[in-house]
Amino acid sequence: MSEQTAQRRVGAPRRLGVLKTYKLFVGGKFPRSESGRVYEVVDAKGEWLANAPLSSRKDARDAVAAARKAFPGWSGATAYNRGQVLFRVAEMVEGRRAQFTSEVAAAEGLSAARASAQVDAAIDRIVWYAGWTDKIAQIAGGPNPVAGPFLNVSTPEPTGVVAVLAPQRSSLLGLISVLGPVLAGGGTAVLVASERAPLPALSFAEVLATSDVPGGVVNLLSGRTAELAAPLAAHRDVDALDLTGACGDPELVRELEVAAAENLKRVHRPRAGAGNGDAEDWAADPGTGRLLAFLETKTVWHPRGD
Amino acid sequence: MPTPPSSPPAAPRPPVTGTAPSQAELRSRLHGLPGVDAVGLEQRAAGLATRSIKTTAKAYALDLAISMVDLTTLEGSDTAGKVRALCAKAARPDPGDPTTPHTAAVCVYPDLAATAKEALAAAGAPQVEVAAVATAFPSGRASLRVKIADAEDAVAAGADEVDMVIDRGAFLSGDYLKVHEEIRAVKEACAAGPGAGARLKVIFENAELATYDNIRRASWLAMEAGADFIKTSTGKVGGAATLPATLLMLEAVRGYHAATGTRVGVKPAGGIRAAKDALRYLVVVNETAGPEWLTPDWFRFGASGLLGDLLMQRHKLATGAYSGAAYVTVD
Numbered sequence: 001m002s003e004q005t006a007q008r009r010v011g012a013p014r015r016l017g018v019l020k021t022y023k024l025f026v027g028g029k030f031p032r033s034e035s036g037r038v039y040e041v042v043d044a045k046g047e048w049l050a051n052a053p054l055s056s057r058k059d060a061r062d063a064v065a066a067a068r069k070a071f072p073g074w075s076g077a078t079a080y081n082r083g084q085v086l087f088r089v090a091e092m093v094e095g096r097r098a099q100f101t102s103e104v105a106a107a108e109g110l111s112a113a114r115a116s117a118q119v120d121a122a123i124d125r126i127v128w129y130a131g132w133t134d135k136i137a138q139i140a141g142g143p144n145p146v147a148g149p150f151l152n153v154s155t156p157e158p159t160g161v162v163a164v165l166a167p168q169r170s171s172l173l174g175l176i177s178v179l180g181p182v183l184a185g186g187g188t189a190v191l192v193a194s195e196r197a198p199l200p201a202l203s204f205a206e207v208l209a210t211s212d213v214p215g216g217v218v219n220l221l222s223g224r225t226a227e228l229a230a231p232l233a234a235h236r237d238v239d240a241l242d243l244t245g246a247c248g249d250p251e252l253v254r255e256l257e258v259a260a261a262e263n264l265k266r267v268h269r270p271r272a273g274a275g276n277g278d279a280e281d282w283a284a285d286p287g288t289g290r291l292l293a294f295l296e297t298k299t300v301w302h303p304r305g306d
Numbered sequence: 307m308p309t310p311p312s313s314p315p316a317a318p319r320p321p322v323t324g325t326a327p328s329q330a331e332l333r334s335r336l337h338g339l340p341g342v343d344a345v346g347l348e349q350r351a352a353g354l355a356t357r358s359i360k361t362t363a364k365a366y367a368l369d370l371a372i373s374m375v376d377l378t379t380l381e382g383s384d385t386a387g388k389v390r391a392l393c394a395k396a397a398r399p400d401p402g403d404p405t406t407p408h409t410a411a412v413c414v415y416p417d418l419a420a421t422a423k424e425a426l427a428a429a430g431a432p433q434v435e436v437a438a439v440a441t442a443f444p445s446g447r448a449s450l451r452v453k454i455a456d457a458e459d460a461v462a463a464g465a466d467e468v469d470m471v472i473d474r475g476a477f478l479s480g481d482y483l484k485v486h487e488e489i490r491a492v493k494e495a496c497a498a499g500p501g502a503g504a505r506l507k508v509i510f511e512n513a514e515l516a517t518y519d520n521i522r523r524a525s526w527l528a529m530e531a532g533a534d535f536i537k538t539s540t541g542k543v544g545g546a547a548t549l550p551a552t553l554l555m556l557e558a559v560r561g562y563h564a565a566t567g568t569r570v571g572v573k574p575a576g577g578i579r580a581a582k583d584a585l586r587y588l589v590v591v592n593e594t595a596g597p598e599w600l601t602p603d604w605f606r607f608g609a610s611g612l613l614g615d616l617l618m619q620r621h622k623l624a625t626g627a628y629s630g631a632a633y634v635t636v637d
Binding site: 061064068231234235236237259262 | 621626627628629630631632633
């Protein structure tokens with residue numbers, strides 16, 4: 001009996017691993033690219049990791065439509081509620097720490113310990129922005145002193161649909177550092193993942209889908225940054241553009257700024273020079289600069305009865 | 307244009323005479339129509355929906371689709387002001403681009419037809435027609451006397467086109483003669499309209515007819531009774547225009563034209579919101595009925611939101627940049 005079992009084990013076929021199909025995240029769903037294209041993603045040593053969708057401009061168009069549709073709901077939610085949702089995102093990443101650590105290690109060529117530190121910092125960054133949701137109005141707005149019988153109040157409001165080019169090097173911490181401020185302020189995002197290292201971002205979309213973030217609030221595209229940035233910069237229904245992921249290419253930045261000027265998009269171009277290939281040092285204290293970049297100030301004059 | 311293989315042969319039928327047919331005669335004729343191959347029909351429609359229309363063909367198709375829109379508002383809350391705004395939009399869909407064609411018609415309730423007529427004249431577009439829904443729209447549940455009065459009212463108010471609904475209850479219970487008589491009576495009421503009389507569109511409400519066979523029967527019934535247009539739906543009841551049902555109705559008008567020489571138009575209405583969908587309908591028109599039907603005289607879209615998307619696609623072709631809802635007027 002036991003001999004028979006042993007024989008069967010020897011003859012049994014080796015188990016085939018199940019490879020993951022990475023997909024886009026648009027409107028709360030996980031579609032393939034409309035174009036049907038994919039491209040090979042390699043690790044820091046040039047070894048094949050997976051295929052990622054190579055998005056087309058039509059995917060970008062669909063993502064903008066989804067973000068526009070989600071905007072009234074997300075911007076209209078209370079700041080407190082947005083904070084809770086973002087905190088929930090942090091909880092979900094915490095639960096998948098091991099997966100993100102190995103994906104970040106492969107994507108950026110880091111040791112396990114350093115990748116783990118990146119994931120820790122990314123989770124803390126989400127909590128940081130979750131905390132800011134109901135506090136930003138106090139530093140970006142308030143009553144203004146005016147010479148007249150008026151109550152004059154300024155409040156920050158979200159700019160709208162923000163197209164964000166995620167940093168090319170920092171695949172998770174950088175991604176979250178550029179996405180967090182848009183969401184905390186009440187904007188909706190079309191996020192273009194790092195061209196070279198999109199896998200942590202595509203897995204992060206699975207976190208967003210399971211953590212009470214309404215569909216369409218974040219739309220993630222992977223592919224050639226330059227190919228996707230052009231239609232997004234020219235798109236009339238995009239209200240702001242974050243050029244972080246294009247900073248390594250001054251010519252592209254110039255073209256995108258020209259296209260964005262057509263409908264007076266708010267453009268955020270970080271100052272270059274953190275020395276890591278990205279424009280910023282993502283480990284540093286983020287401050288409120290990125291939060292304020294995607295807010296508009298509304299000022300109301302109200303007559304005072306005295 | 308090659309004839310699609312899925313089309314059934316034109317039904318054998320006697321020529322239309324001036325006298326009303328009997329119930330039995332109508333019944334045997336309508337039930338003698340070939341049955342619809344539902345799977346083949348849907349597959350044909352799905353196949354045609356995959357055609358790709360690009361660049362200059364797309365520009366042509368978008369303008370054609372705009373010129374075929376019956377810009378519609380059929381709400382209980384309609385006001386004269388809303389109708390005037392709609393007429394201004396029909397006359398000049400994109401104020402920023404004078405090359406944009408005007409829509410075919412505006413479609414309103416009969417009591418607002420006079421307002422629409424005046425507003426279109428004031429907007430300098432008297433060629434845009436006024437279509438009024440009548441005959442106890444959308445349910446069709448009223449006596450024939452009331453239905454005729456409703457249609458006469460619409461025509462008297464200046465409606466160039468009357469959209470009537472059939473009595474689905476009578477149709478489904480097999481009382482084809484009643485449906486036939488009602489259409490004939492309303493057609494007579496339309497004759498009092500301007501010129502050769504108001505054109506009559508007959509609405510089936512396909513979703514309530516339940517089967518493709520019934521849609522084919524209703525098409526032939528309406529055409530024999532004198533319909534100038536056959537229309538899929540009211541847009542008021544669940545279930546709107548579908549591509550297969552429209553294809554079926556286009557086959558019917560092609561068959562009727564082949565048999566009698568009389569051309570009848572088709573109007574899908576309800577649920578067509580995207581320019582892409584509109585282009586699919588145009589492909590189906592071209593491939594089923596033929597290019598003769600590709601004019602606002604013989605094909606219409608009953609829609610309101612569709613116009614905005616058509617204009618956005620037009621912007622995209624003109625400027626190369628994707629447009630947004632903030633760049634077209636809202637209804």
